[in-house]
Amino acid sequence: MSCYCDYDVQPTLYTKKVHTARKTHRCGECGRTIARGEAYEKVVGVWDGCLDxxxxxxxxxxxxxxxxxHVPCACLAHGNLHEDMIETVRGYQSQSPGLLFGLYRFMVAAKRAGRLALENQNA
Incomplete structure (x- = not known):
């Protein structure tokens, strides 16, 4: 089975690396603060001639x-991850019961971590 993602533009350059934060950053997907010392993924790419x-x-x-x-061919774009994940998982609900619930557990964990980090920052 081949997998094809129907993106408008494919990147001409694409690098992905995991870093440890030396300063605070903001997650481009959920908006949560990435604290100093926390691991995060950094992707740099050129799409349609623009560096992002x-x-x-x-x-x-x-x-x-x-x-x-859990999904054989999940096409998840940067900057729209949560919406793409929910839409993809809903398409596979009948084949994999509980998949959407599992995804929501990850999303709730991210929100809780963000709240905890904010409380610790304000304390």
Missing amino acids: MYKTCRHCTDARQYVKA
Whole structure:
């Protein structure tokens, strides 16, 4: 079975690397603060001649890995991860009961981590 993602534009350059934050960053997917010392994914790419960079927190990358592990051909774009994951998983609900519930668990964990980090920052 071949997998094809119908994106408008394919990147001419694409690098993905996991970093440890030396300063605070903002996750481009959920908006959560990535704290100093926390691992995050940094993607740099050139789409349609424009250089873009995406920083993604551990919670969002874990959710993405969960979906890709359970859905044979999940096409998940940067910057629209949560909507793409929900739409993809809903399409597979009949084949994999509980998949959407599992995804929501990852999303709730990310929100809780964001709230905890905010409380610790304000304390």
